[in-house]
Amino acid sequence: MTEPVNWKGRLVGGRYRLDALLGSGGMGTVFAAHDGKTGGKVALKLMLREFAKDKELLLRFAAEAQLLREFDHPNIVRVLDAGTSAEGEPFIVLEYLTGEPLNVRLERSGALTFEQAYRFGGELASALDYAHERGVVHRDLKPGNVFLRKHSDGRESACLIDFGIAKLQDAAAKLTQSGEVFGSLLYMSPEQLVDTSSVGSASDRYSLGVLIYEMLIGDPPFFGTSVMELHQKLVSSKPTHLSSLRADVPAWFADRVAAALSKRPAARPHFARDLFDRNSLVPDPSRDVSSGSARGLALEGAFPAPGGGAGTIPRWVWVAVGVLGFLAVVAGLWALAQSGR
Secondary structure, three states, rough: OOOOOOOOOOOOOOOOEEEEEEEOOOOOOEEEEOOOOOEEEEEEEEEEEHOOOOOOHHHHHHHHHHHHHHHOOOEEOEEEEEEEOOOOOEEEEEEOOOOEEEHHHHHOOEEEOOHHHHHHHHHHHHHHHHHHHOOOOOOOHHHHHEEEEEOOOOOEEEEEOOOOOOOOOOOOOOHHHHOOOOOOOOHHOOOHHHHHHOOOOHHHHOOOOOOOOHHHHHOOOOOOOHHHHHHHHHHHHOOOOOHHOOOOHHHHHHHHHHHHHOHHHHHHOOOOOHHHHHOOOEEEEOOOOOOOOOOEEEEOOOOHHHHHHHHOHHHHHHHHHHHHHHHHHHHHHHHHHHHHH
């Protein structure tokens, strides 16, 4: 995409003066701008001129602005305003964040510490669950769309940005054609590669698994020398388990990341936050999640052991199993008796 011309000092919406070009992506260009009303610094996303005449893209841009204005989550960039410029270009005004995108951090420093990856991943999981509960699927979760925000006290937090291709699950209008493929291939779920019309929240949980994997290893789980080779791996290959690549990753957490990377959407954790709950029900990583065979389930630490520990099944479970077994035997004997009449 070419850089817009004559933008320096331009006034948008009668209020926002463009000061610096921050970057282009998706359907718009992002500028640092001065808010003439508050005197503060904001980020302004302006739709690219070549797309401004496309009615479908205008609807998508308007949908992004509307859904984000209704969001209130510490790990999702806040939308402050939205409108249309005098030239007919839709724009949205976002809070200005200090820090750097995750992809820049990974390119510069490589893999993060386990504590950093776990904390950033947990914040992104919270943001995704918040969006999913409101019927919104991001569909383009990747390091470039995660901003590591630097707070005034020195803390860092992960902030989810760019819902420009989000799918409104309950929208009456179909804003995304089934033949279109969005997002970056390395982070796309297998179902997103096959049929974009059926992509749901489980696709975001797959992408979150890829992000966590890359934060811990420094690379995503799959590579390929060609698009075709990468596509084949994404659809059919099983990623190397994290526990064999980093000794400081707890086994239970490595299992949950493996579950998030399952080829079958239904086999992934039901909520993004489940990746960080050691007591959650997850697919058994010892089973081949890339094949069509039956998958087992592993329940780690779900039953409290005496003294508050985990891993011991309580007496009532065994009693219940015994009762069910007895009833099954009785039912079988009754069926035999009936057939002999």
